[in-house]
Structure formats: structure tokens, C-alpha cells
Amino acid sequence: MTPEKTVARLSLYRRFLKLAKDEGTSNVYSHQLADMVRGTSAQVRRDLMALGCSGSPQKGYDVNELIKHIDEFFNTSEVVDVILVGIGNIGRALLSYFKSGKSHINIVASFDSDRQKVDRVINNSKCYYIEELSKFVSENNIKTAILCVPASEAQQTADVLMHSGIKGILNFAPVRLKLPANIFVEDVDITMNIEKLVYFSSGKRK
Amino acid sequence: MTPEKTVARLSLYRRFLKLAKDEGTSNVYSHQLADMVRGTSAQVRRDLMALGCSGSPQKGYDVNELIKHIDEFFNTSEVVDVILVGIGNIGRALLSYFKSGKSHINIVASFDSDRQKVDRVINNSKCYYIEELSKFVSENNIKTAILCVPASEAQQTADVLMHSGIKGILNFAPVRLKLPANIFVEDVDITMNIEKLVYFSSGKRK
DNA sequence: TAGATTGTTAATCGATTAACAATC
DNA sequence: TAGATTGTTAATCGATTAACAATC
Known part of the structure; x- marks a missing residue:
């Protein structure tokens, strides 16, 4: 269902987001995530939209919310x-x-x-x-x-x-x-x- | 110039061709190479065409000629x-x-x-x-x-x-x-x- | 010949990119 | 407000796929 490339990128987003969270960052913009995957901000927005995440102008996306959604996607609660x-x-x-x-x-x-x-x-x-x-x-x-x-x-x-x-x-x-x-x-x-x-x-x- | 995916496939073709050569095979068909890269025969023909290689019906491609051309492409004579x-x-x-x-x-x-x-x-x-x-x-x-x-x-x-x-x-x-x-x-x-x-x-x- | 494969063109498909009004 | 970013649609781009006459 979800394209391979999107799955790959989601994995990378998550890694970046966890680092950001550890550093105390609470929100990120699409272009920051885009840097992470050598992609574009529009691409990131599309990926996150597919995941059901929405951001807001000025604040971008909530780091914790993104991590939660990506964790759910990869079902990380289950080993x-x-x-x-x-x-x-x-x-x-x-x-x-x-x-x-x-x-x-x-x-x-x-x-x-x-x-x-x-x-x-x-x-x-x-x-x-x-x-x-x-x-x-x-x-x-x-x-x-x-x-x-x-x-x-x-x-x-x-x-x-x-x-x-x-x-x-x-x-x-x-x-x-x-x-x-x-x-x-x-x-x-x-x-x-x-x-x-x-x-x-x-x-x-x- | 040459797309990344083509370069990747050429590397795989070469590996397959060397094995084939060692086994005494003198010619291959596009669909055999396609199996190697999980691709299609048309894709293979396009790659080889870009390389300047031509095959013939009934005989397909000459293994030695392909190896020669791919070796030249990767410039393998130079370490x-x-x-x-x-x-x-x-x-x-x-x-x-x-x-x-x-x-x-x-x-x-x-x-x-x-x-x-x-x-x-x-x-x-x-x-x-x-x-x-x-x-x-x-x-x-x-x-x-x-x-x-x-x-x-x-x-x-x-x-x-x-x-x-x-x-x-x-x-x-x-x-x-x-x-x-x-x-x-x-x-x-x-x-x-x-x-x-x-x-x-x-x-x-x- | 018959049949499979070739080179090559045209059609399709999907992903990326561009664009823009809406939003905070 | 002004400005950067958002969601979303439309346009572009490139690669893959389909098609087919030519070939051995």
C-alpha cells in the first residue's frame, strides 16, 4: 500500500525526530526533514499527509506527534x-x-x-x-x-x-x-x- | 550522464556475465539478464543499447562482447x-x-x-x-x-x-x-x- | 518457414515539482 | 500586518511498459 520510498523516508524521519526530541526541539518544518532525506519539503508534506499528520504554518509539525504516528506506522510497540x-x-x-x-x-x-x-x-x-x-x-x-x-x-x-x-x-x-x-x-x-x-x-x- | 539505476544494473549484469562465461556460456538473452536485476527484458535492451551493444535475434548478445563493453564503461583496466x-x-x-x-x-x-x-x-x-x-x-x-x-x-x-x-x-x-x-x-x-x-x-x- | 528476439517508437504510469490560496 | 509554511491541485518530468515491424 505505502510505496517503498515513503517507508524508507519515514524510517529516516523517525531517526531524525528522536534526535531532535532528545535535544529538546518540540516542532520541525518540512524543509528540515527534507534535508534529512535529501528530498524536498513538498515530498515530506506528502509523506506526512499520507500518514495522517498535519502541521500548521508558523509552527510546522509537532515532534512528539510525528514520532507517535511513525511509531504506530512501524508498530514499534511490538518487538x-x-x-x-x-x-x-x-x-x-x-x-x-x-x-x-x-x-x-x-x-x-x-x-x-x-x-x-x-x-x-x-x-x-x-x-x-x-x-x-x-x-x-x-x-x-x-x-x-x-x-x-x-x-x-x-x-x-x-x-x-x-x-x-x-x-x-x-x-x-x-x-x-x-x-x-x-x-x-x-x-x-x-x-x-x-x-x-x-x-x-x-x-x-x- | 548515465542514470544511477542503469549504472547499478550494469554492475549486476557484469557479475552475472562473468559467471556465465566461467560456465562456458557464449551468448545470453535480455530476459536472462532481466532475471538478474528483477527487471524486464526491454529495460535490459535499453541499458545495453545505451552502452552501444547490439544483439541479434536467435543468438541474443555475445557474452564476451558485453563483458568487454561493461568493463570499458567501468574502466576496470585501471585499478x-x-x-x-x-x-x-x-x-x-x-x-x-x-x-x-x-x-x-x-x-x-x-x-x-x-x-x-x-x-x-x-x-x-x-x-x-x-x-x-x-x-x-x-x-x-x-x-x-x-x-x-x-x-x-x-x-x-x-x-x-x-x-x-x-x-x-x-x-x-x-x-x-x-x-x-x-x-x-x-x-x-x-x-x-x-x-x-x-x-x-x-x-x-x- | 515459424518462432523467438531484436531495435525502436509510442503510450502509460507514477513520482516529483511547481504553483497558489489558506493559515497562523 | 507581513512572511513563512501549510494543504492541495495541476503540470512536469522521467522511467517503465506496451507494441510491432524487422531480423536471424
Whole structure:
């Protein structure tokens, strides 16, 4: 229903708003939020309108009200359990990053095919053997997974995730996963990002 | 000149084509490449046309010719030196990922403000003290940087990068950098990605 | 030939941008 | 009031999609 880009921007607005709130700011203008997302103020107004938020001239938008609405949108009152598959360098970095628990997103368990890693607790989440994944996912009704396995294992692991009932995958493997359209896949493709970056920073930018 | 999305897709095409070549495939059809990028065959044909590549009915496109053209587009014959700032979990993961040297992108040096890390060689790249960054960048004519410092230090580090002559930044810090328009910034915002993922995998997807 | 794919043009779609009266 | 910002509509822009004759 809500377009992908709007969802992405709402997430960024929220981060900015929480910082603003911590600093004691009580109201913001659309152009301040626009700076945050490299967008325009009209775009921000449209996003917030879609969310049912209204502002006023002179005062702009109420920070607390916006946070409340965006929190509702993302349903942050409910903790979402997520699993992570593949304890390599990136996997470990993500576990470390999310252990803070500031977010409503919680990496409840991790999985690896390396027996040496199994049963260890890395950054608050216990590592299980990959074969236990299916059972864990269905028993705990997990819907979202972070996939950090090597490229060569990505597709077969994704298939397991799908059959276990996972509906969304954040894919760090440099491979395009072939999955049915009802599974939402978000690719984080760093090699591609760097190639793009090098291209545009080498003076070929329009 | 070339749109961002096309550049991103070309990078993906190349990866797919190299795999195909290794498997002995000599020609591909637009729909095969379309699968790779979750796009359409018409889109692929347009991208390749923009690149000056032409195919033929029945045979499609010649794999070697495409690789040649895309390599030329990305200028892969020339090794591009890139620096990395911030040896935390993500920084280390990236160094490990790029040490293979398969790509034309080479992380020549890394920088950190922690004296303990300085002078160590982590995954083929020596770590320097952050204060040496400016000198290193200008002396070695570096144009591209990967920024993995904590959010609190991101903006000030980005300012240093800019003043040193960096033109492109891959930003892993969950902060929107404020930089002039001539600096190309690519954000890798994992928190946002996960929030988006959770939203769309929780049944709210259109 | 028949059939799938090509290059290329035209139509569609959606998002962004511009514009402006209403508001505080 | 004057001025900046708001909600909202209309115009623009660009990318995607559809269409189709030409090709091997």
C-alpha cells in the first residue's frame, strides 16, 4: 500500500525526530526533514499527509506527534524477532550493531553451518546449527531473516528460509535470489554500491 | 550522464556475465539478464543499447562482447584506489571482503582514531592514524572513501574527507551527511533496510 | 518457414515539482 | 500586518511498459 520510498523516508524521519526530541526541539518544518532525506519539503508534506499528520504554518509539525504516528506506522510497540543466518564477518558486525536493543528489532537467534560456531552466544544471540533453522522459524513464527552466507550458499539457504515460512529477507550475498513474488527481498549489494560510487566520483557524473 | 539505476544494473549484469562465461556460456538473452536485476527484458535492451551493444535475434548478445563493453564503461583496466575510515566491525568485514583482489577496486589504506589499531596490517591494508588521512589522500590522489565510523563522528570525518579532495563517499554511518552537491554520497543504511523489510514482510505489503 | 528476439517508437504510469490560496 | 509554511491541485518530468515491424 505505502510505496517503498515513503517507508524508507519515514524510517529516516523517525531517526531524525528522536534526535531532535532528545535535544529538546518540540516542532520541525518540512524543509528540515527534507534535508534529512535529501528530498524536498513538498515530498515530506506528502509523506506526512499520507500518514495522517498535519502541521500548521508558523509552527510546522509537532515532534512528539510525528514520532507517535511513525511509531504506530512501524508498530514499534511490538518487538519483532528476526534471525540471522551466516556468522561471517558481516554477520558478526550486524549482531554487534543490533545488540544495543535500542530498536524494536531483535535478532533472537543466529544460524551457521560451521559446528565450531554452534552453541556459542555472540552478542546476545545464540548460534544454532543450520539444520535447526526450519524448526526454530516455524515454532517461533519468525517472518524476517538476515542472510549473510557466502554467495555459493545463498540460494539454497534462501530456499530453506522460504519453506520455513520466512516472508522477508535482507540479502547481503552478492547474488540475486530467485524466490516467489510474495517473498520480499531487500538486497544490500556493497560491491555494486562501490562500483557505482567509483563511477560517479571519477568525474563522469552528470 | 548515465542514470544511477542503469549504472547499478550494469554492475549486476557484469557479475552475472562473468559467471556465465566461467560456465562456458557464449551468448545470453535480455530476459536472462532481466532475471538478474528483477527487471524486464526491454529495460535490459535499453541499458545495453545505451552502452552501444547490439544483439541479434536467435543468438541474443555475445557474452564476451558485453563483458568487454561493461568493463570499458567501468574502466576496470585501471585499478582504483579507495580508502576506508573506521576499523570497527563493519570496517573489518569490508576489508576482509575486498582483500581477495578479484575486483579492480583496491582498499589501499585504512584509518582510525584508535592508536591501538594504527600501524597494524588488517587484511592487506595498513591502518594509519586518522590525522594522516588528509596528507595520504592528497598525495595519492584518492577520490573515493568508505566511511564506517560511529554516527557521532561521521559528519566531522566526512568534512575532513571533503577538504582532502575526496569526491565520493560510501557512508555506513546512520546519519545523513551534509556535504556540497559535487560530492557523491551513497548511503548504506541497514537499520532503515531492516525496518523496511519488517514492514513489508509483516503482511502490510501491497 | 515459424518462432523467438531484436531495435525502436509510442503510450502509460507514477513520482516529483511547481504553483497558489489558506493559515497562523 | 507581513512572511513563512501549510494543504492541495495541476503540470512536469522521467522511467517503465506496451507494441510491432524487422531480423536471424
